[in-house]
Amino acid sequence: MRRETVLNAVLALGLLAVPLAAQAMGEPFIVTLATKVAILALAGVGLNIALGLGGMVSLGHAAFFGIGGYAMAVLAAPVQAYEPLMTWPFELAGTKSMPVIWVAAMVAGALGALAIGALSLRTSGVYFIMITLAFGQMLYYFAISWPAYGGEDGISVYVRNGFPGLNTLDPIQFFALAYGVLMAALMVSWMLARSGFGLALAGARQNPVRSAALGIRPYSVKLTAFVISGAITALAGALFADLNRFVSPSMLSWQTSGEIMVFVILGGVARLFGPVAGAALFILLEHWLGGFSEYWKLFLGLALLGIVLFARGGLIGTLAGREVAHD
Amino acid sequence: MTEPVLEVRDLHRAFGALKATDGVSLTLRRSEIHALIGPNGAGKSTLIGLIAGNLKPDAGQVVLNGRDVTQADVAARARAGLARSFQVSAVAGELTVLQNVVLAVQGARGQSFRFFRPALANAGLRAAAETHIARTGLSDRLAVPAGDLAHGERRRLELAMALALAPRAFVLDEPMAGMGPDGAREMTALLDDLRHEAPILLVEHDMDAVFALADRVSVLVSGRILASGTVAEIRADPEVQRAYLGEERLE
Numbered sequence: 001m002r003r004e005t006v007l008n009a010v011l012a013l014g015l016l017a018v019p020l021a022a023q024a025m026g027e028p029f030i031v032t033l034a035t036k037v038a039i040l041a042l043a044g045v046g047l048n049i050a051l052g053l054g055g056m057v058s059l060g061h062a063a064f065f066g067i068g069g070y071a072m073a074v075l076a077a078p079v080q081a082y083e084p085l086m087t088w089p090f091e092l093a094g095t096k097s098m099p100v101i102w103v104a105a106m107v108a109g110a111l112g113a114l115a116i117g118a119l120s121l122r123t124s125g126v127y128f129i130m131i132t133l134a135f136g137q138m139l140y141y142f143a144i145s146w147p148a149y150g151g152e153d154g155i156s157v158y159v160r161n162g163f164p165g166l167n168t169l170d171p172i173q174f175f176a177l178a179y180g181v182l183m184a185a186l187m188v189s190w191m192l193a194r195s196g197f198g199l200a201l202a203g204a205r206q207n208p209v210r211s212a213a214l215g216i217r218p219y220s221v222k223l224t225a226f227v228i229s230g231a232i233t234a235l236a237g238a239l240f241a242d243l244n245r246f247v248s249p250s251m252l253s254w255q256t257s258g259e260i261m262v263f264v265i266l267g268g269v270a271r272l273f274g275p276v277a278g279a280a281l282f283i284l285l286e287h288w289l290g291g292f293s294e295y296w297k298l299f300l301g302l303a304l305l306g307i308v309l310f311a312r313g314g315l316i317g318t319l320a321g322r323e324v325a326h327d
Numbered sequence: 328m329t330e331p332v333l334e335v336r337d338l339h340r341a342f343g344a345l346k347a348t349d350g351v352s353l354t355l356r357r358s359e360i361h362a363l364i365g366p367n368g369a370g371k372s373t374l375i376g377l378i379a380g381n382l383k384p385d386a387g388q389v390v391l392n393g394r395d396v397t398q399a400d401v402a403a404r405a406r407a408g409l410a411r412s413f414q415v416s417a418v419a420g421e422l423t424v425l426q427n428v429v430l431a432v433q434g435a436r437g438q439s440f441r442f443f444r445p446a447l448a449n450a451g452l453r454a455a456a457e458t459h460i461a462r463t464g465l466s467d468r469l470a471v472p473a474g475d476l477a478h479g480e481r482r483r484l485e486l487a488m489a490l491a492l493a494p495r496a497f498v499l500d501e502p503m504a505g506m507g508p509d510g511a512r513e514m515t516a517l518l519d520d521l522r523h524e525a526p527i528l529l530v531e532h533d534m535d536a537v538f539a540l541a542d543r544v545s546v547l548v549s550g551r552i553l554a555s556g557t558v559a560e561i562r563a564d565p566e567v568q569r570a571y572l573g574e575e576r577l578e
Contacts, residue, residue: 191442195444196439196444199430200433200440202421206420206422211434213410215403215406215437217400
């Protein structure tokens, strides 16, 4: 078996084993930390499809993360206020059902990515980075000035949304949900990379001019990947909002975009489990270094610098070696 | 005479004051190799860009198989059967030889939007790709990343990718560039064979290859066709001698 496959299995099982052990030892806080890792990793899996597979350096993925969060609030907040979601042109009630919220979040994220991607992909390189950042900031300031959903203060959803057959307020059960969604997204990402579409995306990333001469439109291929990427990151946003039972504009801030990108780079760009490794390391550093020093982000910065300078493939690349062409 | 496969009608393209293509017309007929030669800066690259669709002409038409493709983009022309190779080898360097050619096959078939089926597990795609790879003599290099290939191999991979488009016409931009004498000889034999697949518009600096292969030669100077004819006619043309072949010996 390839080393990377072994490493992926270790990561997948480790992320499952830690909260189970914590549960057995009566440490619900650790379970919640692991849930956070799974959800942030999911956001990274989304970004990795754009950044790793498609070579699109988006510094605006917080937009989709936030869209997912606000989709949850928009649907769930009216229920706790005993109000309909809207009355015109037809009456529609809110919902506390996670599956419905997830679908709504993904659709909203996909539409957001379609609009932002369609414009941003007309540029490339540093302009692409700046324009995605600008779109992210636009949504951020929109959320700040949106009084219906708390403006700058955000909005709380007091009771976690429900999932058929599960008690989502129980940390380990909510973890199981987040973990299941993460594994499903990893499966989609894996299949996508090996599919005909993944090959076309790799071609569009490495040599767009040549790809066009082969009958492939790089713009369409990249935009499609960007939309899938946005939808997955929005799903992570909906789960993150449910984890905190709170949504605020900070989900949309450019720091959030930066953090999602840090997960991917720490773990290894374009590596399947890169975002999982990256998010896990990030949360570990935040937790341990954060208890040790207020300036833990300084150490995170140093770690990131070290990885970019000396370990190009991130954690996965360092431990598993150069990526081999899959057959 | 049958209708030409590829026809360029009175193409014009200017960059500011520079008329890079100034009323060029030429045809490519079935099974022929039509060489396009000219000194540096004659406008060969612009003409190729106009034919392939990377550039839009100010005036004139490009007709492929009787269909006006002047407004079609690069990808649409490729799917219509216009196979182009590049002056500087253009392949996806991180992908293997097999992946590059499978990419070309699925591009030509319009099958690039299949999200779940692994591309290399698709027997139809793979068999087609392997046939083209065998044709260009790269069968023992299937799993090698294209970036690791030697120069001559990369040029042959380009041809395999062009073949994968099931082309109606080839437009080859200096396929011999940078090749040693042995490589050039092999490439000449390969091109001679390919003309039966589809006619070739060959832009080439290697005069030995041009004179060995071409049925017709057109000489492009300052964006205009200075002369067009058989190899013998072009060799004998005094104007061509003066404008282009002047210093070169033509034995």
